[in-house]
Amino acid sequence: MLGFYVELVAIGVATGAIYAIVAIGFNLIFGVMNILNMAHGATMMVGTFGLLFVFFLGVENFWLGAVVGIVFAIITGLLVERLAVRPLKGNWWNTKVATIGAAFFLENLVTRITEGRPQPFPRPFPTRYYEIVAGIEISNVQIFLAVLSVGVMLAMVYFLRRTRLGKAVRVVAQSPDIAQCVGIDVQRITVIAFALSATLAGVAGILNAVTFGSTYPFVGQFLGLKGIVVLIVAGIGNMRGCLLIGLALGILESMSVGLGGSTYRDFVAYAGMVAILVVKPSGLFGEEGRTAKEI
Amino acid sequence: MEKVEADFFDRFQGFGLDSIMAALQAHYGGVTWAFLLDLSTDYGVFLVLALGLYVLMSAGQVSLGHAGMVGITSYAAAVFGVKFGLPFWIALPASGVVGVAAGILYFLLLGMRLSGFYLAIATFAVGEMLITIWLNTDYLGGAIGFIGIPLRSDWKVVLGVVLFTLFVVWRVERSRFGLAFRAVRDNQVVAGPMGVDVKRTKLLAWLIGGFITGIGGALHAYRVTVLSPTEFGFYFSLTILLAVLIGGLRTFWGTCLGAAIVYFVPWLTTTDEPRDRLMFYGVIIVLLMILRPQGLIAQRATARRRPEAG
Amino acid sequence: MTEQEAPPVLDVKDLEVRYGKVVAASEVSLQVRRGEVVALLGPNGAGKTSVLRSIMGLVPPAKGSVAFFDGERQVRIERKRAHDLARLGIANVPSQHVVLPRMTVEENLEAGALFLGGSGQEVRRRVAEMLEKFTVLGERRRQYSGSLSGGEQRLLAVARALMCRPRLMLLDEPSIGLAPLVLQYVFDLLRQISREDRVDILMVEQNVNKALEIADRAYVMRIGAIDFSGPSNEVASSEKLKDAYLGS
Numbered sequence: 001m002l003g004f005y006v007e008l009v010a011i012g013v014a015t016g017a018i019y020a021i022v023a024i025g026f027n028l029i030f031g032v033m034n035i036l037n038m039a040h041g042a043t044m045m046v047g048t049f050g051l052l053f054v055f056f057l058g059v060e061n062f063w064l065g066a067v068v069g070i071v072f073a074i075i076t077g078l079l080v081e082r083l084a085v086r087p088l089k090g091n092w093w094n095t096k097v098a099t100i101g102a103a104f105f106l107e108n109l110v111t112r113i114t115e116g117r118p119q120p121f122p123r124p125f126p127t128r129y130y131e132i133v134a135g136i137e138i139s140n141v142q143i144f145l146a147v148l149s150v151g152v153m154l155a156m157v158y159f160l161r162r163t164r165l166g167k168a169v170r171v172v173a174q175s176p177d178i179a180q181c182v183g184i185d186v187q188r189i190t191v192i193a194f195a196l197s198a199t200l201a202g203v204a205g206i207l208n209a210v211t212f213g214s215t216y217p218f219v220g221q222f223l224g225l226k227g228i229v230v231l232i233v234a235g236i237g238n239m240r241g242c243l244l245i246g247l248a249l250g251i252l253e254s255m256s257v258g259l260g261g262s263t264y265r266d267f268v269a270y271a272g273m274v275a276i277l278v279v280k281p282s283g284l285f286g287e288e289g290r291t292a293k294e295i
Numbered sequence: 296m297e298k299v300e301a302d303f304f305d306r307f308q309g310f311g312l313d314s315i316m317a318a319l320q321a322h323y324g325g326v327t328w329a330f331l332l333d334l335s336t337d338y339g340v341f342l343v344l345a346l347g348l349y350v351l352m353s354a355g356q357v358s359l360g361h362a363g364m365v366g367i368t369s370y371a372a373a374v375f376g377v378k379f380g381l382p383f384w385i386a387l388p389a390s391g392v393v394g395v396a397a398g399i400l401y402f403l404l405l406g407m408r409l410s411g412f413y414l415a416i417a418t419f420a421v422g423e424m425l426i427t428i429w430l431n432t433d434y435l436g437g438a439i440g441f442i443g444i445p446l447r448s449d450w451k452v453v454l455g456v457v458l459f460t461l462f463v464v465w466r467v468e469r470s471r472f473g474l475a476f477r478a479v480r481d482n483q484v485v486a487g488p489m490g491v492d493v494k495r496t497k498l499l500a501w502l503i504g505g506f507i508t509g510i511g512g513a514l515h516a517y518r519v520t521v522l523s524p525t526e527f528g529f530y531f532s533l534t535i536l537l538a539v540l541i542g543g544l545r546t547f548w549g550t551c552l553g554a555a556i557v558y559f560v561p562w563l564t565t566t567d568e569p570r571d572r573l574m575f576y577g578v579i580i581v582l583l584m585i586l587r588p589q590g591l592i593a594q595r596a597t598a599r600r601r602p603e604a605g
Numbered sequence: 606m607t608e609q610e611a612p613p614v615l616d617v618k619d620l621e622v623r624y625g626k627v628v629a630a631s632e633v634s635l636q637v638r639r640g641e642v643v644a645l646l647g648p649n650g651a652g653k654t655s656v657l658r659s660i661m662g663l664v665p666p667a668k669g670s671v672a673f674f675d676g677e678r679q680v681r682i683e684r685k686r687a688h689d690l691a692r693l694g695i696a697n698v699p700s701q702h703v704v705l706p707r708m709t710v711e712e713n714l715e716a717g718a719l720f721l722g723g724s725g726q727e728v729r730r731r732v733a734e735m736l737e738k739f740t741v742l743g744e745r746r747r748q749y750s751g752s753l754s755g756g757e758q759r760l761l762a763v764a765r766a767l768m769c770r771p772r773l774m775l776l777d778e779p780s781i782g783l784a785p786l787v788l789q790y791v792f793d794l795l796r797q798i799s800r801e802d803r804v805d806i807l808m809v810e811q812n813v814n815k816a817l818e819i820a821d822r823a824y825v826m827r828i829g830a831i832d833f834s835g836p837s838n839e840v841a842s843s844e845k846l847k848d849a850y851l852g853s
Contacts (some may be wrong), residue, residue, distance in 0.1 A: 036412070087585045094584040096415075097540065100533065101580025108574040164719060171716050175702040180663070182769070183691035183720040221529070225423075232416060237707075267427040270420040277417045278408055 008258040014142040016250020017149030022227030023242040025200035031173040032193040035095040041224025042103040044205030047073035048215040062124040070202035077198025110217040118216040121209040153243040229273045235283020338558045339453040340514045345538040347508030349550040354500035355480030359415040360422025366527030368394045368512025383447040387513045394509020398501035429524035440523035448518040464547045612674045613638045620669035622655045629655035642806040644816040647826035657809045662687035696771035700778040703762040706751030717768030756787030776808035817841045
């Protein structure tokens with residue numbers, strides 16, 4: 001019985017890790033521009049199809065495909081920034097809707113190209129199960145995911161706190177005015193933030209596809225929404241919060257699936273989010289006073 | 296895992312608008328007057344729903360999950376008619392009342408405490424939660440859906456309701472409530488001291504919007520005759536939202552225009568492929584936000600804000 | 606070239622600033638010479654903040670030129686983007702969003718020089734210097750600047766501006782929101798900076814008295830144009846000053 005729970009937790013950690021990476025990607029953009037990039041999910045999806053494209057061309061190398069996928073994601077992210085974000089000058093409502101439009105477009109474009117069916121997705125290495133304690137197994141994929149997500153979070157925290165570029169991002173996030181006064185090119189930093197966020201999106205998308213063994217054009221919607229939930233509950237601006245809440249969500253979901261059946265899985269996430277919004281909108285770990293600007 | 300994934304895949308296929316169009320096209324095999332009448336009737340139903348959202352948004356109550364409210368009232372109407380055996384002309388106002396009740400709930404839970412961005416996300420989340428609830432409620436047909444609703448919304452009924460709704464919205468907009476709505480929307484912080492009771496105004500918006508959505512939901516249920524939980528998802532919310540946004544928030548005629556564009560323009564594209572229509576929507580949304588975020592019928596007073604004069 | 610013959614540190618000629626069709630300021634010419642503190646005064650709506658923002662690079666001017674002399678060459682800056690100015694030696698202190706609230710005092714200071722090229726070590730050294738110089742900040746170096754008092758924040762903003770070793774400092778309403786005692790402190794500080802650190806100052810100010818106390822010269826604007834100007838003692842006693850503010 002214990003083994004069953006541990007497995008649920010392990011699955012939860014694996015999916016939670018992905019949610020965390022998605023949330024960190026959102027966090028980056030939200031922090032810098034105070035907008036929610038609703039096309040983040042679509043960017044993730046493009047990443048997965050980039051990898052599939054490489055395979056389609058006959059090159060069956062996962063890692064090469066992953067790199068290409070991430071490149072596709074970055075290109076998408078930059079295009080979204082250039083076409084759907086920059087012209088809107090930071091108005092969060094308009095940008096939110098515009099990025100939804102962009103996501104719509106991308107998802108349907110990919111559906112047209114690929115006939116819309118779920119596509120099987122390759123794995124980077126054959127799944128092997130390791131027995132940790134009597135009868136309880138976890139897979140190398142899950143370990144990989146857990147390690148990667150913690151790594152991503154640490155890398156992001158390091159980047160923001162210790163590198164010059166990362167500090168520039170933080171300055172822009174707190175005050176674009178002051179940023180300009182101290183010599184930061186706000187436009188350039190925004191583009192960099194988008195590229196970085198898109199990279200994370202690509203990574204998250206590919207990891208997700210590996211976990212489920214497949215991908216489809218609308219995978220980004222579902223994953224992106226979860227990322228938003230994590231972000232809101234954790235509070236904007238806190239990277240560690242994203243990791244914690246992401247994992248918590250993953251585990252919570254996996255528990256509710258294991259114990260209650262799959263249909264209530266999302267309910268948990270959304271209910272939690274509404275609860276937090278009603279009680280403490282700045283999130284559990286959010287910096288005080290750091291709530292999304294109203295229009 | 297696969298079963299759940301398929302559900303979600305279906306969910307995004309369940310684009311209510313789309314299946315109606317496809318069904319119509321199959322049924323009529325081409326454009327005839329009867330077809331146009333039918334399409335216009337559908338437009339009328341959609342318009343009522345959009346006007347419900349319009350009322351909400353004109354008071355600044357952003358809802359990204361309006362389809363959820365539509366679902367509540369549609370199911371209510373269906374239950375009244377099929378399970379309780381009430382005639383249509385009772386079920387219609389009854390679901391209006393349900394809409395009002397739903398509006399109150401939305402207000403108490405969300406509208407009262409949240410604004411703007413957070414309200415949008417929260418309403419969206421509630422919408423998704425509702426879908427999950429409906430999927431699991433066998434009384435309402437669960438995942439298979441609520442079947443067997445009689446077809447009662449023909450063009451005469453819809454026309455009547457549309458006119459009624461337009462009248463109501465027109466009166467509200469021109470009344471002092473309409474002004475109050477605008478004040479709250481534009482600047483909550485200032486509206487209070489100006490003598491506008493912010494809470495009451497918001498509540499009113501939810502009540503009226505809820506009522507309109509209620510009767511719209513009844514029309515909807517008695518038109519499509521089958522209710523499926525997944526049709527009340529994000530995409531549906533989005534199309535209604537789009538209708539309101541395209542039209543702009545200055546006047547309800549904007550929503551009429553916006554709904555017409557959302558409904559009819561895709562038919563101008565000669566392709567049969569529904570995906571192309573959706574791609575088209577995507578591009579439209581982006582262009583709209585860039586070029587004319589205030590909507591087509593915009594407020595004259597909205598000039599670009601100047602920095603503080605000094 | 607002696608200091609007298611050198612071009613003015615800031616030379617603004619016939620500046621016109623528009624927001625869309627609205628003309629906020631026109632035919633504005635002013636200068637800041639080496640060693641000066643210059644005040645730009647005028648009632649609300651006179652256009653002085655618009656002029657400053659244009660000089661700061663936040664709003665491109667519709668007409669006119671702005672030239673900055675860095676000690677060797679004169680550079681036209683009216684088309685430059687705001688973030689280029691710091692590198693040239695022009696420091697901006699805006700009126701709102703004075704500090705970076707979620708960063709410490711130390712980090713705020715660091716930000717003042719970090720993005721201008723130069724090694725991390727050099728930046729750290731300068732930060733240490735600044736913390737020593739302003740003991741108030743030194744005591745609070747690890748504190749989040751959002752929790753500082755209004756006066757401390759203003760002080761931090763000025764110190765941050767000094768981090769880039771500017772030749773010219775542009776200040777937008779430095780007196781805003783400050784209590785009288787603190788006000789005095791900040792303005793004394795500005796005067797001290799101009800003398801000791803050889804930083805020239807152009808400030809837009811609402812508080813006419815304080816500004817004229819430390820300024821060498823002043824320009825008074827009215828409805829989008831320069832009404833009159835002169836050495837501060839003359840301006841202070843001029844009848845025109847009252848007229849400009851009270852309207853006639």
